[in-house]
Amino acid sequence: MIFELSGSTSSKSSLRIIPIFENSAADILPSKFGLDVHPSVFSGKKDSTYLLQHHDQLVLLVGLGEDQEINEVEKSFRRILSKNAEIIQDKVTLDFSQDLDSKLIESALIGFSLGGYSIDFFKREKDKKKDFRDLKVEVKSSIESIHLIVDRAEKISNAKIEAFKLVDLPPNVLTPTFLADWAKKLEGKNGLKAIIFDQKKAKSERLDAFLAVSRGSAKAPKFIILEHRHPKAKFHLGLVGKGVTFDTGGLNIKTQGMVHMKSDMGGAAAVLATTQLIVDLNLPINLTSIVPAVENAVDKDAYLPSEVIQSHAGLSIEVIDTDAEGRLILADGLSYLVQNYAIDQVIDLATLTGSSVATFGYECGALFSNSEDLSNNLQKAGLETFEKVWPLPMWENYRKEMDSEIADIKNYHGKPIAGAITAAKFLEAFIHEHPSWAHLDIAGVAYGDTEFSKTKSGTAFGVHLLLKFIENQL
Incomplete structure (x- = not known):
């Protein structure tokens, strides 16, 4: 898609798109756009559209309702290409009023x-939908900074699309090596540095919990580190994203829903896409992002329930359930981040527990934090972007649920209660008492049913949330 500002080209578009607020159609359509449309036909009601021909140009009126929020506007405009591809030709005009x-x-x-x-x-070419990569989009607006708005919107949408792809690609394509290669391709942009640990290097760095999860897979694990440094950085943010590219459950094999487990790297997708966005915008922060990428599979070498494994933090872990693997790779990711970088704030994102879905459904992510300020700022950013997160308690009594008689801690308490909270308490044991840490359990919101796909697909949840969280501090 190629965005152009009004006046940069002389060719006329085949389609003109005009967004209109409810009840303003009768006034603004004839005065600004030269269109006479009766209110009974189109009044700007939310989610309404009206297609007409004006001279030799098609005009699509898009109703925004009375007081539209940013998430609803985004969905309204996403529908245009997603559901009206047949009216799109080589060029369109987006005509915004004041x-x-x-x-x-x-x-x-x-x-x-x-x-x-x-x-x-992977559909055959003749079956594929229209390819809009070369579509020219003219943007008309009286706002002086429109060129900056267009540039920023392009970068945000590019990041969200990358997050979509990373979650939606099948697990025979989207492997730990694929994620590592993706990260390497980002290297060099605005000075970004990519560091990839293979199994040998991960072993030398004592990332034993991370390596244990990968033992049953023929696909090699990759421990991915991305470093963005800015000369005028306001603070140093650390991100960790769960990168389980497919989760069978291990020897505690899943009995239902396994077909959707390509989505178990939704946290990694959010972290990688956010990193791309921060680099593209060149925001004045230092950012270190870590993605422990593994496949949790089953073979003769797979790690076993009742095993005691080691970890980067030096804590021994009793494995109660091999399907509680995400917290094991996050534990090493968090510990490595805090031990090796001077981080001001630490945030991890993970499709971690069904318990978070049972609590919040598909409406928001579960938020856990040891910092009231960090928690409040994440909640605020979530409400502003409609990628909502909401806090659950981190009381110390929940930590006792993770006590092990044979090791320092166990990876699962084995009870059908407080699963998201006890998982968060497990992770807290590996942050080396860092004073500003938050864990976002996004199991219910990173992947699911949307109107834009006939099957479950990625949502890019977390990308806009983290951007707003960062920008609110600049």
Whole structure:
């Protein structure tokens, strides 16, 4: 998709798209756009559209309702390409009135870009939907900073699309090596540095819990580190994303829903896409992102229930359940991050527990933190971006549930209660008492049913949330 500002080209578009707030259609359509549309036909009601021909140009009116939020505007514009591809030719014009502020225009541009995304990666060419990569999009707006809005929206949508792809690609393609190669391709952009540990290097770095999970897989694990440094950095943020590219459950094999376990690297997708976005925007922060990438499979070498394994933090772990693998790789990722970098804030994202889904459904992620300020800032950013997270308690009594008689800690308490909380308490044991840490359990929101796909697909949850969280501190 190629965005152009109004006046940069003389060729006329085949489709003009005009977003209109409810009840303003009768006033603004004839005065600004020269269109006479009766209110009974189109009034700007939320989620309504009206297609007409004006002279030799198609015009699509998009209703925004009375007071539209950014997430609804994004969805409204995503529908245009996703569900009206037949009316799109070689060029379109997005014609924004003065009623739309910069935030809504940014959301509209992001949504329009996302509308061109499809999960039909492996369909035969004749079956594929339209390819909008070369679509020219003229943007008309009276806002002086429109060029900055367009540039920013492009970078945000590019990051979200990468997060979509990483979750939606099948596990025979999206392997730990694929994620490592993806990270290497980002290297060099605005000075970004990529460091990849193979099994030998991971062993020398004492990443034993990470390595234990990967033992049953023919696909080699990769411990991915990305370093972004800015000369005017305001703070140093550390991110860790769970990168289980497929989760069978190990020897505690899953009995249902395994077909969706390619999504178990939703945390990694969010961290990698956010890293790309921070680098693209060149925000004045130092960022260190870690993605422990493994496949949790079953063979003769797979780690066993009742094993006692070691960890980077020096704590021994009794394995109660091999399907509680995500917390094991996160434990080593968190410990390595805190021990090797001077991090001001630490945030991990993971599709970690069904318990978080049982608590919040598909509405928001579960938030755990040892810092009230960090927790409040993440909640605020989540409400602003509609990628909501909400806190659950971290009381010390829950830590006792993870006590082991044979080791320092066990990886699962074995009870059908407080699963998300006890998982968070497990992770807390590996942050070396860092004073500003948050864990986001995004199992219910990183992947699921949407109107834009006939099957479950990635949501890019966490990308916009983390961007807003960062920018609120600058």
